[in-house]
Amino acid sequence: EPGTDTFAAVVATFGEDLVADDGTIDRRVLGGKVFGKPDELKKLTDIVWPGIRRLASAELSALEVAGN
Numbered sequence: 001e002p003g004t005d006t007f008a009a010v011v012a013t014f015g016e017d018l019v020a021d022d023g024t025i026d027r028r029v030l031g032g033k034v035f036g037k038p039d040e041l042k043k044l045t046d047i048v049w050p051g052i053r054r055l056a057s058a059e060l061s062a063l064e065v066a067g068n
Helices: 005-014 027-036 040-064
Strands: none
Touching: 005 027, 005 040, 027 040
């Protein structure tokens, strides 16, 4: 998601060229940089999964506060 630490880390690691005209990550460009390249794919997962965990934790906390 543009504006997040995870987005910034992906762009910093894999290059500005993967940012599409609309400001999102062009998944085709990113895929070309990581698929078939285990070391690069590991870099990506090491960046993305902690961000996913943070988002999931925040959602669970919000649901808990709301009583759901």
